[in-house]
Structures are given as C-alpha cells and as structure tokens.
Amino acid sequence: MVMNRKCIIRLSRYKNALKRLKALGFVKVFSGNLADAAGVTSSQVRKDFSLFGITGNRRGGYKVDELITKIREILGKNELQKVVIIGVGNIGKALLRYKGFEAGGIKVIAGFDIDSTKYVETSEVPIYPLDNFREFVHDHDVKIGILAVPDVAAHHVSEIMISAGIKGILNFAPIQLRTADDVVISNINLEVELENLIYFVNAQGKTEEGA
Amino acid sequence: MVMNRKCIIRLSRYKNALKRLKALGFVKVFSGNLADAAGVTSSQVRKDFSLFGITGNRRGGYKVDELITKIREILGKNELQKVVIIGVGNIGKALLRYKGFEAGGIKVIAGFDIDSTKYVETSEVPIYPLDNFREFVHDHDVKIGILAVPDVAAHHVSEIMISAGIKGILNFAPIQLRTADDVVISNINLEVELENLIYFVNAQGKTEEGA
C-alpha cells in the first residue's frame, strides 16, 4: 500500500489529464503525454505506475480507458463517495453549490450548521442542525466530512465529527487539528497559500534583479 | 533565499501559532512550544529558523514579538498585500466575502467577471468587468490574483492575468496551468484533495484489518 501523499495526488492529476485526453479522442497515451499534461517528468509517471503495479506495453504506451479504470480503482472512486459539509458559511455554502464534484464520483449529500436560520431541508442539498449529525452519518455511512466552521469552533466540531464516525476531514479552518491515529486530516489554509505565493513572487523579483 | 515550499508553509504556521500564543499572554516561547502548536518537531523549528537566520537565546528561547516581526518580514507581510479575484462564481464569491484574510495583512480589493449581471461597484469589494482588469492591475500595482473561473476558461484567463502583470496565481480550476518562468502558480484542487482523503481512509481501513 503506497502511503506517499504526493504520489496519490499525482495519480489524481493523471486521472484528470486522462479524462481530458480521452475527450480529445486519445485511445492510448505514452508516459510523456501524461507527464506534459500533469506537469511532471515521464520517468516520474512510469515510476508512479510501477509502484501501483500499473503496466503498459513497451513501445505501445498505455490504453486510456484501462488506465482511467485502474486509477479509479486505486483511488476507491469506482463507487460514489458521499461527503458532508459542516459549517454553512461563505466557504461551506460555496462547496454545497459547487457542481464540479459529481463528474468525479463525489457527492455532497448534506450540510450541517448550528445556526438555525440556515436549515433548509428542501433544497437540492439539505442543511440540517448539527444535532442531527451523528444520526445522519450513521444512517448514511458517511466517512468523509468537510470542516468549514470558524477557527474558534473548529477543534470542538472536529471532535463531534470523529466521535460520529467520520474518518477523513478536509479542514478549511486555519488551525492545526490534533486527532486520533485512525482519522486522516487534510488542511486547506487559504491565508497560508497566499503567503506562500507572496513570498515566492517577492523572491522571484529578487533573483531576477540579481540575474 | 530559501526556495523550499514546505519550509515557507511551516513559517506561516509558526506565525499563526505565535499569534495565538501571544493572545494567550506568552512573551517568549521555546522551540518545543512552537513545535507542538504547529505539529512538527522542535529540531525542525530550530532548523527552519537557522535557514532564515532567525536566532533566539540559548536557554532563553525566542521573544514572541520579535519572532512574529521577523517572520512577517521574511514572508513580505509587513506591508498590506492586495489581491484580486477573477471569476465571481460560488468559490470566488465566498472568497470575496471571507473576512479571515484581513487580520493577516491580505486584502481582496476587487473581483472581476465576464458575466455582466455580477457587476457591483458599490459593495464593500467591487466587482468589475474583466475588460477593466488590465487597467485596474496597473493602477493598483496588484501582483497576486485568485483564479476561480470554470476549467474551460482557466487557461485563457490565466493568460490575461499574466499579460496584465500578475506574478502569482492561486488557481482553483482543476487544470494544470502552464506559464512563464517568472509567474508563480499555487493550485488548490478540491476534488484531488477529497480523492486523497478517500484513498487514505480506505487504506487506513485495510491496514487496520491487517493489524
């Protein structure tokens, strides 16, 4: 079992690239095509594939359809993945409405909030009180949750999520969640990302001067 | 000039942790405190600091205020950083309204869209037609842009951004942007993040069984 996060992320990117290539009519691809599309080297592509036991034909490349299927298998995406969102503020609401997931086999099936003015059970994706969370997660066998509450609430809510049975959290709150070993956390911190950009843009300016 | 992205991201995290510790009344901290708050080891903290020439006192730790100032300097955050958003859909709108940036010295000063029904010049953050982009970027000396348009438009819009003088792009579109060397791109791909979580949650399940 490959536990290298970067490698899994590249696998997702290969899959996305393959979908685009397929839409363009490609039936088979070479490692170099995928490398270009995903912004890596061809040997990186082949090495990644070899880690997962994905093989092609020497001199013949890889068949697009087979590759997509195999990658989806590895990523556990051949069955629909149900996701819930906790915190229906700016970000949470945007993700509830975002249509981009469904094509990829991910479906946001509900939102939860403590603010009762946000409850809407009739909309496309219903929004329930946080009190209903545990029952909902149990009934629908949900394993993945998106945490989009303000930072002061984040740790408390994450504990609610975990105790309800959530095993993977995509955390938008700008704090470092500390959790049990069997729960996987992915952090998206927009301020950190922007600070990163600012640093490298400034650095770029400096090295350009120097060159 | 440190060019290790992970290291810069940790620096941002240290800064955030320091702000929290300061709010709790801390005047000085030890590498171990920061390590705990940021979820790394203490030697990692010291190694990172040493790369940037940040020094403390042996046996005395680091002064919180000095540290924050130095990190902000390194990150280029001692002056207000102006950011624009291109694409005022679900995600773009959420980021326009998001209040979390300002405390960190980042200000979203405008949004842009091709859809004329979205123009609002009177709201807190004005939304203009994309045609005004080049002039606005020039007038306000903006260097950082958030790209939040649908994937089919992303590459075209990124070219408009770069030709207008944008040097750093935070890209939410699920494609790999290809750009000039002097432009820095950071990608946030929510589907990829979720796929990653799904993989590791499944993997967790498997290793648990095996154990």
Next chain:
DNA sequence: CTTTTATTGTGAAAACTAATACAATATATA
C-alpha cells in the same frame, strides 16, 4: 523474417528533507 526504433519498467545514483545528537552557552540556583 530480420532489423530498426521507440517506449516501458526498474535498479542505482543523486538530490532533497527531516531527525538525531551533542557542543555551546545563557539563565537559574546555591
């Protein structure tokens, strides 16, 4: 059918990143 050619698959080398260990030393204590 034989030769040439392009591409895969992977072991080995290189580059990069993190952890360990400990000397140097500032602060605290007696």
Next chain:
DNA sequence: TATATATTGTATTAGTTTTCACAATAAAAG
C-alpha cells in the same frame, strides 16, 4: 561567584523522493 540545568544551533546521520540510465521488448519498417 561557582555549579547545575535547560535550551539553542548545527554537524552528522538517516530517510524519502526524484532523476538517471539502460536492458527488455513490442511495434514498425524493410
């Protein structure tokens, strides 16, 4: 002031990830 102690700063070691290089081989060409 002298001694003990806790913490930094960094050289070294270990670990991880990527690139390189090339044998194996399938397809194409002759």
